Amino acid sequence: MSTDFRTAPLDATSAERLAAAGLRYALVDTADRDAFSAWLQADMRGFHVARLNDELLEKNLEGLAYRRTTGVFDDALIDPVTPVGTVNSWIGEVTVPGSRTVPGWAISSVTVAPTHRRKGVARNLLEGELRTASALGVPLAMLTVSESSIYGRYGFATAAMAAEWRIDTKRAKWTGPTPGGRLQFIPQEEFRALVPGLFDRVRLSVPGEVPLWDLRWDQIAGLAWEDKGSAAKLRAVRYDDEKGKLQGLALYLVKGGDDDFTKHTLEVHHLTAATPDAYAALWRFLLEVDLVSEVKAYLRSVDEPVRWMISDMRAIRFTPSDHQYLRILDVKGALEARSYASSAMIALVVTDELGFAQGRFLLEIDGKGVGEVRPMQSVAPRGSAALALTVNELSAIYLGGVPVATLVGAGRIKELRSGSAAVVDGAFRSPRTPSLSSWY
Numbered sequence: 001m002s003t004d005f006r007t008a009p010l011d012a013t014s015a016e017r018l019a020a021a022g023l024r025y026a027l028v029d030t031a032d033r034d035a036f037s038a039w040l041q042a043d044m045r046g047f048h049v050a051r052l053n054d055e056l057l058e059k060n061l062e063g064l065a066y067r068r069t070t071g072v073f074d075d076a077l078i079d080p081v082t083p084v085g086t087v088n089s090w091i092g093e094v095t096v097p098g099s100r101t102v103p104g105w106a107i108s109s110v111t112v113a114p115t116h117r118r119k120g121v122a123r124n125l126l127e128g129e130l131r132t133a134s135a136l137g138v139p140l141a142m143l144t145v146s147e148s149s150i151y152g153r154y155g156f157a158t159a160a161m162a163a164e165w166r167i168d169t170k171r172a173k174w175t176g177p178t179p180g181g182r183l184q185f186i187p188q189e190e191f192r193a194l195v196p197g198l199f200d201r202v203r204l205s206v207p208g209e210v211p212l213w214d215l216r217w218d219q220i221a222g223l224a225w226e227d228k229g230s231a232a233k234l235r236a237v238r239y240d241d242e243k244g245k246l247q248g249l250a251l252y253l254v255k256g257g258d259d260d261f262t263k264h265t266l267e268v269h270h271l272t273a274a275t276p277d278a279y280a281a282l283w284r285f286l287l288e289v290d291l292v293s294e295v296k297a298y299l300r301s302v303d304e305p306v307r308w309m310i311s312d313m314r315a316i317r318f319t320p321s322d323h324q325y326l327r328i329l330d331v332k333g334a335l336e337a338r339s340y341a342s343s344a345m346i347a348l349v350v351t352d353e354l355g356f357a358q359g360r361f362l363l364e365i366d367g368k369g370v371g372e373v374r375p376m377q378s379v380a381p382r383g384s385a386a387l388a389l390t391v392n393e394l395s396a397i398y399l400g401g402v403p404v405a406t407l408v409g410a411g412r413i414k415e416l417r418s419g420s421a422a423v424v425d426g427a428f429r430s431p432r433t434p435s436l437s438s439w440y
């Protein structure tokens, strides 16, 4: 697989279609300060966020320069330098069951100027990204979304959810363990220095997680916020085990309390725990901070153990949402990259409007959970489980977090032999609920 993703040629089909609409499709040289600045400001405009000030522009110019950066330009405009369509991409990776990763074509910053919307610009950008990724041999594409209604048409589906947890701390008394390590406050800069290494130890055990880039860690740590007043309110805490080894980090911000000083809200901006002890110590700490009546945590797993560590489960308000979207491009490459929970023989009849994953496949999983995929010439072999599904459903079940039985129930997967859903679920299930703790 080529890693030359930044300079691979633009997709000719999208270029042709956009040219027919009077638009120019071009890679942006991220070393060209003016061109890249215009692209970054168009991206901000697309998401309705403030123009980048000088300081943040510098950080973005440096922090995102490594990406493949594409624009769509309308040369008839008074300002032809600012693109009317943006997208960037890079070859990242996503954790799959078996504590391993598979390369993924990460797509971000998809915007189309409101003056040029609904003319097919985004479709050409997305299809162009998928064709480029496929040509480079990347087995799947991945993204997080602003709206869940946009990406299904390109074959994406959510494979990992994330949830917002709100816990009423006056009701939720701690009933979990009390670890013996040490908690202490640290400066934001120390948190920033430590968190990537700790997160990298943890992410390989959570299907759906992706590695983050330096600028994103700066943003998480509050070191690249426009609102410096809020960033100054962030507090960072570390947990070291009894041997003095760093095992957990949390970052939070306390808000509100205007009407009643005993009722602040504590927002958990980040929590990484490498051990159950670190997890218990940090959650207990966060739930017991004085003058706080509610703890709000974003982008957490839908299956947080903390639910089982408090006296009253109904102290929790819980809002799950689709989050990690995957799109399989190469069925063999993707399915052979993960491990499986049981041996099985599974026939998959996959339809894909864009063609990449279309076909009939036989997945044979041995007793060690290793899968091998071959094309299936005729009918499913005797004794195999057999499913008919589109690439969307295949992408949804890939990490083992969305049960096949659920999608059969929803009429989105067809069992070609009765009992197949149970067999596939037995093999595909993930010991850890897939999750993704960031936006990318």
Ligand SMILES: CC(=O)SCCNC(=O)CCNC(=O)[C@H](O)C(C)(C)COP(=O)(O)OP(=O)(O)OC[C@H]1O[C@@H](n2cnc3c(N)ncnc32)[C@H](O)[C@@H]1OP(=O)(O)O
Pocket: 046, 047, 107, 108, 109, 110, 111, 112, 113, 116, 117, 118, 119, 120, 121, 122, 123, 124, 143, 144, 145, 146, 147, 149, 150, 153
């Ligand atoms: C990975 C990410 O970056 S997620 C971020 C996505 N971007 C945003 O939310 C920023 C604000 N929105 C936008 O910039 C634009 O409205 C976009 C990018 C969502 C769509 O751009 P457009 O060029 O207008 O889309 P385009 O004309 O190519 O439409 C393609 C298809 O998507 C559909 N579509 C477009 N926008 C939306 C939407 N917001 N919700 C649902 N469907 C949509 C169109 O109806 C069309 O459907 P069809 O081809 O099946 O008939």
